[in-house]
Amino acid sequence: MNAMTDKTTMTDGTPANAIEMRGLTKIFGDDPQSALSMLESGRSKTDVQAETGHVIGLNNVSLDVARSQIFVVMGLSGSGKSTLIRHVNRLIDPTAGEIIVDGIDVLKMSLEELRAFRRTKVAMVFQKFGLLPHRSVIDNVAYGLEVRGVGRKQRLETAEKWIETVGLKGYENSRIRQLSGGQQQRVGLARALSLDTDIILMDEAFSALDPLIRAGMQDELIALQKSLHKTILFITHDFDEALKIGDRIAVLKDGALVQEGKPEDIVLRPANEHIEEFVAQVNKARAIHVRSIMEKGEHEPCELSVDTDARCEDVLPMFAENQWIGVKDRDGKQVGRITAKQVIKALARHTPGVP
Amino acid sequence: MQTLPSFVYLIPAVMIFGPGKIPALIATIVYAAPPLVRLTDLGLRSVDPAVMEASRAFGTNPSQRLFGVQIPLALPTILAGVNQTIMMALAMVVIASMIGAGGLGYQVLQGIGRLEVSRGLFAGLGIVVLAIVFDRTTQAFGKQLQAKIGITEART
Structure with missing residues (x-):
């Protein structure tokens, strides 16, 4: 730890951002450059697709991931x-744009x-798991480390630790096909996490x-x-x-x-x-953080309190017993408080059809 | 290769090396190798692309992917190719004996030539037994591997 x-x-x-993407464009087809110049000259995506038969996968995407x-x-x-x-680790090469990971230009x-x-x-977890069916669970988890060149003893130790973390202890020597989908994805997750x-x-x-x-x-x-x-x-x-x-x-x-x-x-x-x-x-109660609608400032301490990451759905049951719920920051200091009415207002305001 | 009648392979082999065991061997290889090549190729190509992509994402180089992922996963298909190749090589036994390969095939050939039914039948049965033994062992081995890898589940 x-x-x-x-x-x-x-x-x-x-750099502050782990991943930066600038003007990322990906066009699938035989001649992406000509389709790209059409796109850059201001033609719409549907126009370009109809005229050239190229598929535009990404169109000028810029993102900063902190x-x-x-x-x-x-x-x-x-x-x-x-x-x-797939552009972040260049499993796919972009047609235009740049990708900077940790300050380094990936391209x-x-x-x-x-x-x-x-x-x-970078480690990756896949929708279809992408596990090696001919290997045991522990060898799958250790796969990334094996590729990296870590010695057998050490990589199995690390793998074992992560198998335990994802809750698959006891399955180390099982085959992948013996596991359920959820368990398989735990293996995929452990495989990515073991690379640290x-x-x-x-x-x-x-x-x-x-x-x-x-x-x-x-x-x-x-x-x-x-x-x-x-x-x-x-x-x-x-x-x-x-x-x-x-x-x-x-x-x-x-x-x-x-x-x-x-x-x-x-x-x-x-x-x-x-x-x-x-x-x-x-479900809006899940989406809205209490910190964005609370009454800010120092108030008298409340009986119950939640941390700043809490969402409306977390505080709703607490109102059964209390009028005020406090909001505390990471150090345990109260930074605000909230009532049931504020929560209900926030939820009601954002329901379509309600003025 | 497989579209040509098997006798045709004998001609260039004999022209270059003369009659004997070596040209018979070459003709047999030329005749029997294609299934192995084709099925190996098919097996390597039909490895689950999701697994290949995952392997790539972990920074493997092409040889790590070939030996660590592709060959192990394609092994059942490759073994089916080995099996087919052995069967086809056995089919060449009698034909190759015409250019001096000797062995059981020659016994069959002699049996036909001299109308000695018992000699031909006996040698022929020998070839059949040999073929069954080879076929069963390679197939059983392939099935075992397949079960170990769980290929059928992996592809769904």
Whole structure:
């Protein structure tokens, strides 16, 4: 654990953003450059697609992902979100734009540098798990370390530790096919975590799981993140999931960035109709943090209090017994308080159809 | 290679090396190798792309992917190729004996030439038994591997 805290303090000298994308464009087809010049000359995406037969995966996306936060990219299928995440470790090369990870331009890397980068800087979790069926669980978890060249004894020790963390103790020597989907994704998660990289890419990591198991994995990810402080780029098509785990959310549509901001920004101020549609479906009590609607300042101490990360759904049951709920910062100091009325107001205001 | 009648391979082999065991061996290899090559190729290519991508994402180089992922996952298919190749090589036994390969095939050939039914039948049965033994062992080995890897589940 000490090594982990050292690492977060060490990042002081390095750039504030873990991942920066500038004008990222990806066009699939035989001659992407000509389609790109059409796109740059101001033609619409549908025009270019109809005329050249090229598919525009990403259209001029710029994003900053700050360190030690869970950044969620949300979009429907075909919105280019999976294409986007694959640019970070260059599983896909962009047609135009630049990607800077930890201050280093990923696109300027040689093949050898890129491999070293993938081995040490970014780990990835996949929707379809991508586990090796001919290996046991522990060998799968140790795979990344094996590729990195870590000795057998050490990598198995590390793998064992992470298998325990994700709750698969006792399954070390099982075959992958003997595990359920949820367990398989735990292996995928352990495999990524065992590399101890600062950045973890999660491509629809929980989308293939049953709702209950998915919720459990989300909670676990949030709990893990509290102690690990990784930079996690998380892709999902599920707005609820995005609101639950995201520190920041970016919404993609048809390969273009529609809105980027804190979860409550998106819920309270949707940028366009497309996002409003999502918001209408969503559980707002989960999306809105109490800190954004509380009465700020020092008040007399409340009997019950929550931390600043708490959301409306966390405080609602507490109002059964109390009128005021305090909000405390990380050091336990009360920074504000909130009543049931404030919460109800916040929820009601953002319900469509209610003026 | 497989579209040509197997007799045709004998001609260039004999022209270059003359009759004997070596040209028979070469003709057999030319005749029997294609299934192995094709199935190996098929097996390597049809490895689950999701697994390959994951492997790439962890920074593997091409040889690590070939030996660590592709070959192990393609092994059942490769073994099916080995099996087919052995079967085809056995099919060449009698034909190759025409250019001096000797062995059981020559016994069959002699049996036909001298109308000695018992000699031909006996040698022929020998070849069949040999083929069954090879076939069963390689297939059983392949099945064992397949079960170990769980290929069928992995592809769904």
